[in-house]
Amino acid sequence: xxxxxxxxxxxxxxxxxxxxxxxxxxxxxxxxxxxxxxxxxxxxxxxxxxxxxxxxxxxxxxxxxxxxxxxxxxxxxxxxxxxxxxxxxxxxxxxxxxxxxxxxxxxxxxxxxxxxxxxxxxxxxxxxxxxxxxxxxxxxxxxxxxxxxxxxxxxxxxxxxxxxxxxxxxxxxxxxxxxxxxxxxxxxxxxxxxxxxxxxxxxxxxxxxxxxxxxxxxxxxxxxxxxxxxxxxxxxxxxxxxxxxxxxxxxxxxxxxxxxxxxxxxxxxxxxxxxxxxxxxxxxxxxxxxxxxxxxxxxxxxxxxxxxxxxxxxxxxxxxxxxxxxxxxxxxxxxxxxxx
Amino acid sequence: xxxxxxxxxxxxxxxxxxxxxxxxxxxxxxxxxxxxxxxxxxxxxxxxxxxxxxxxxxxxxxxxxxxxxxxxxxxxxxxxxxxxxxxxxxxxxxxxxxxxxxxxxxxxxxxxxxxxxxxxxxxxxxxxxxxxxxxxxxxxxxxxxxxxxxxxxxxxxxxxxxxxxxxxxxxxxxxxxxxxxxxxxxxxxxxxxxxxxxxxxxxxxxxxxxxxxxxxxxxxxxxxxxxxxxxxxxxxxxxxxxxxxxxxxxxxxxxxxxxxxxxxxxxxxxxxxxxxxxxxxxxxxxxxxxxxxx
Numbered sequence: 001x002x003x004x005x006x007x008x009x010x011x012x013x014x015x016x017x018x019x020x021x022x023x024x025x026x027x028x029x030x031x032x033x034x035x036x037x038x039x040x041x042x043x044x045x046x047x048x049x050x051x052x053x054x055x056x057x058x059x060x061x062x063x064x065x066x067x068x069x070x071x072x073x074x075x076x077x078x079x080x081x082x083x084x085x086x087x088x089x090x091x092x093x094x095x096x097x098x099x100x101x102x103x104x105x106x107x108x109x110x111x112x113x114x115x116x117x118x119x120x121x122x123x124x125x126x127x128x129x130x131x132x133x134x135x136x137x138x139x140x141x142x143x144x145x146x147x148x149x150x151x152x153x154x155x156x157x158x159x160x161x162x163x164x165x166x167x168x169x170x171x172x173x174x175x176x177x178x179x180x181x182x183x184x185x186x187x188x189x190x191x192x193x194x195x196x197x198x199x200x201x202x203x204x205x206x207x208x209x210x211x212x213x214x215x216x217x218x219x220x221x222x223x224x225x226x227x228x229x230x231x232x233x234x235x236x237x238x239x240x241x242x243x244x245x246x247x248x249x250x251x252x253x254x255x256x257x258x259x260x261x262x263x264x265x266x267x268x269x270x271x272x273x274x275x276x277x278x279x280x281x282x283x284x285x286x287x288x289x290x291x292x293x294x295x296x297x298x299x300x301x302x303x304x305x306x307x308x309x310x311x312x313x314x315x316x317x318x319x320x321x322x323x324x325x326x327x328x329x330x331x332x333x334x335x336x337x338x339x340x
Numbered sequence: 341x342x343x344x345x346x347x348x349x350x351x352x353x354x355x356x357x358x359x360x361x362x363x364x365x366x367x368x369x370x371x372x373x374x375x376x377x378x379x380x381x382x383x384x385x386x387x388x389x390x391x392x393x394x395x396x397x398x399x400x401x402x403x404x405x406x407x408x409x410x411x412x413x414x415x416x417x418x419x420x421x422x423x424x425x426x427x428x429x430x431x432x433x434x435x436x437x438x439x440x441x442x443x444x445x446x447x448x449x450x451x452x453x454x455x456x457x458x459x460x461x462x463x464x465x466x467x468x469x470x471x472x473x474x475x476x477x478x479x480x481x482x483x484x485x486x487x488x489x490x491x492x493x494x495x496x497x498x499x500x501x502x503x504x505x506x507x508x509x510x511x512x513x514x515x516x517x518x519x520x521x522x523x524x525x526x527x528x529x530x531x532x533x534x535x536x537x538x539x540x541x542x543x544x545x546x547x548x549x550x551x552x553x554x555x556x557x558x559x560x561x562x563x564x565x566x567x568x569x570x571x572x573x574x575x576x577x578x579x580x581x582x583x584x585x586x587x588x589x590x591x592x593x594x595x596x597x598x599x600x601x602x603x604x605x606x607x608x609x610x611x612x613x614x615x616x617x618x619x620x621x622x623x624x625x626x627x628x629x630x631x632x633x634x
Contacts, residue, residue, distance in 0.1 A: 080434060127615050133430045134373040137438065139614060142562055142607035153600040267558070271442055278435060310446035317439020321432040322424045 041192055045185040054184040056300050058256065061191040062249055063292040065198045067276035068285065069245030072202065074274070075283035076211060077238040078218030080137040083124065083144030084273045087243040089151055089265035090117045091250025096164040096260045097157065106170035110251045114244040121243025125236040144270050151262040163261025170255050187256055194252055198245055202285055205241065214238055218283075268310055275313055278320060280327050287329030343473045345595060346588075351479050351548065353587020354486035358541035359564035360571065360579035361493065362534030368510040368574040369530045372430065375437045376417045377538055378561020379444040382554060384410035384539025385546040386452055389459050399461060407539040413444075414535025415528055422527075441558075448554040456553045459546040482544045489537060490580055497576060502529060510574065559603060563590070566610035572620025581621060 048054055070084045094113035098104040104112075124143050128136050151158050158164065169182035170190070181190055205211050213234045216224040225231050254260050272295065277283075280291025299309050320327070359381055366374040388406030391397045397405070421440040425433045465477040497503040508516040509526040517523055545560065546552045563586060571582025586606060594602035613620065 078431070080431065082438065127611055130618070131614060134434045135614065137375070137434050138373055138562070138565055139611060142566075142610055145559075145562065146604050146607050149601065149604050268442070271438070274435075307450055308446075311443055311450060314439045314441070314443025314446060318421050318436045318443065321428070321436035321439070325428065325432045 038196070042189070045188050051184055054188060056297065058184065058188055058191055060292055060296045061188075061195050062253060062256070063273070063276060063296045064195050064289050065191075065245060065249040065252070066273050067280075067288045067292050068198050068202050069242045069249065070273055071277040071283065071285070071288045072205075072214075072245070073238050073242040075277050075281075075288070076206060076214040076218065077235060078282075079128075079235060079238065080133050081124075081140045081239070081242070082137050082267075082270050082274055083140035083142075083147070084242070084246055085265040085267070085270040086124070086144045086147035087117045087120060087246030088250040088253070088269070088273075089147055089262075090120050090243070091247030092254040092260045092264070093151065093158060093164075093250070094247070095251040095254040096167050099167055099255075100164055106168075106251070106255055110248065113247045113251045117243040117247025117250075118240045120247075121239040121241075122236055124243075125239030126232075129232050129235050141267065141270075144265075144267055148262055148265055148267070151265065158262070161262060163259055163263075165259045167254055167258045167260070169258070181255070191252055191256075194248060198248070199285065199289075201245075206285070210234070210237065215283075271310075271317075272313060275317060278317065278327055281329040282327060284327070284329045287327055290328060343471075345591060347473060347475055347479060349588045349591030350584065351482050351587070352591060353584035354483055355541050355545050355548070355583075356560075356564050356567045356586050357580045357583025358486050358489060358537050358544070359560060360567040360583045361490070361576055362538040362541075363565050363568040364571070364573055364576060364579040365506075365530050365534045367568070368576075369506065369513075369527055370422065372422075372433055372437075373565065374417075374534070375434070375561075376421065376441040376444060377414075377534070377564070378557030378559075379441050379448075380410050380414050380417075380535045380538040380557070381542035381545070381560055381564075382448060382552070382557030383413055383444065384542035385459065385552045385556070386448060386457075386542075386554075388543050389457060389546065389552055390452070392460075403543050406543060407536050410539035410542070411532055411535045414531045414538070418528060418531045423524075445554055445558065452554065454554060456551045459550050459552050461547045461550070478547050482548055485540065485544060489540060493533070493537070494576065496533070506530060562610075563603075563606040566606040566613070569610055569618075569620055570613045572623035575620070575622050578620050578622035585621075 044057065045054065048057065066084065066088060069087070070081060073079050073081045091110075091113040094116055095106065095109040098109045098112065099106060124140065128139050131139060152160055154160070169180050172179040172181070179186070181187060206214075213224070213229045216227065216229055217231060217234060221231060253264070257264075276291040276295045277288045278291070279295055280287030280289065295313075299306065302309075359377070362377050362380070363374060366372070366377070384406050386406075387409045388399075388403045391402035391405055392399060395402075417437070417440055421436045422433065425436055461478065463477045463481065467474050467476045468480065469475075497506060505516070505521045505526055506529065508519065508521055509523055513523050516526075541560075541564075542557070545556070564583065567582035567586040568579045569582070570586060571578030571580070573579075586609065589609060590602055590605045593605040597605075617623070
């Protein structure tokens with residue numbers, strides 16, 4: 001797998017773009033650097049005083065989780081999914097409904113939400129196994145729309161467009177020690193924990209046999225099948241894994257906002273999530289993180305022109321595909337060109 | 341009551357069919373879905389409405405101008421989002437065209453506002469009674485216009501020289517090029533024909549519902565795509581049949597199951613069709629053959 005394998009990133013990045021090499025050195029080298037990055041991240045609430053800035057940073061982290069989840073399907077396995085907001089919604093509504101209606105603890109709703117997300121991932125992954133890129137995009141788009149419609153209309157469960165308000169703050173209790181996660185600093189540490197969990201999971205799964213199988217499917221499905229990789233199993237697995245991470249982000253969103261409504265899970269939301277790994281470079285974990293910083297952070301700088309945000313996103317998708325389809329940090333993913 | 345509703349469903353189906361033809365024609369030539377087709381539908385209606393309200397141009401002229409502008413836009417989409425990526429991986433083209441769709445949709449929102457706009461259209465002709473069924477004139481207008489266009493299209497594709505060139509390119513692009521057919525010209529022609537039909541469908545839709553909004557193209561486009569797949573993508577008659585069936589299914593689903601989930605009916609049909617009969621009702625290729633990756 002010339003130039004295309006992510007699993008051998010620990011050897012030097014010869015023949016790669018300098019940005020890629022730099023990013024890889026930065027993110028995947030010695031443990032001291034990892035610890036330094038983690039400490040730097042943990043120090044953020046001590047430095048940043050403004051609530052607004054904290055909110056933006058927390059949102060960036062939230063989108064890192066979402067985009068890394070999508071990256072599993074789009075970047076590792078090479079399957080288009082333009083309905084990632086469906087998994088996000090699943091996590092958010094599970095947490096919201098179970099916490100407000102049934103008084104369950106947040107820590108229980110996270111695994112339940114992720115489990116339901118996995119079921120949803122299987123439900124979307126299975127019928128789309130045989131579909132090619134453009135069909136897959138259309139079907140996942142439709143699936144995302146169905147979830148939105150259901151959230152909007154199932155009044156008895158989701159309260160429809162009115163949404164579910166007053167979702168309680170998560171609590172941590174260990175013997176006599178209690179912590180209520182209800183301010184920006186504590187939410188920051190909670191999402192930082194989720195981000196760390198997500199990155200670890202993504203890196204480890206990428207470097208495993210499963211990750212190799214996914215990338216083999218991405219590079220050439222037929223060859224992968226000949227090598228004994230069960231296409232159906234691994235594609236569905238990618239959807240399930242991605243869905244679990246999407247639901248995790250949703251659960252956090254639910255308690256952070258303390259309010260969920262279908263409007264947070266529209267098609268446009270899915271499209272924004274899709275652009276993050278594309279900007280960063282499909283399949284690249286550091287790239288996806290940088291992509292989230294740019295895609296979520298930059299619009300905050302141009303808040304006065306917020307109505308143009310989606311216009312810019314659309315134009316950006318076209319221009320990116322024409323001029324730099326591999327993204328900022330990505331490698332040339334598609335070695336073979338497709339000819340009609 | 342049933343007949344009255346059936347008229348509405350067939351009307352809806354005729355509009356889906358017109359829109360589905362655009363998907364199926366573009367797919368037939370370049371083997372890719374035109375995600376921005378719904379936006380042509382939307383801009384066709386919006387330009388017409390804009391000419392009618394802002395410049396008080398009468399409907400026939402305004403609609404022609406609207407169709408022309410939307411068609412130009414369709415050609416522009418081909419130029420910007422497809423042509424530079426002609427030899428790029430399919431993945432990249434899908435994302436670029438999807439981006440185009442998002443761009444146009446939100447541009448329309450910025451220019452014309454996100455609210456619903458009233459599309460006023462009164463023919464001044466009283467409704468027609470057939471037994472117990474009351475048919476407003478606009479419904480007849482929609483049905484007749486769609487029928488004429490579909491017949492004209494099938495004549496164009498089967499009887500004219502350009503139609504022949506299109507069919508040749510759809511069948512085998514390289515062989516057609518060797519016969520001296522410029523595939524670029526045929527692709528532009530396909531976008532012109534498909535986009536103008538899509539724009540007409542948008543205007544008819546606006547006449548039927550009397551309201552337009554920048555997001556109308558998204559749902560309608562998804563449904564028309566479902567119709568094209570149901571009928572057999574790449575096949576013009578399939579798109580007509582699929583559109584009609586989808587209109588009836590959606591109407592019947594809304595009437596007898598739940599009106600809240602009417603928009604979900606099309607997606608459910610799309611997924612079912614792709615699982616059980618990916619080549620569609622009038623499909624031309626062997627099961628699954630062209631749907632597989634690469």
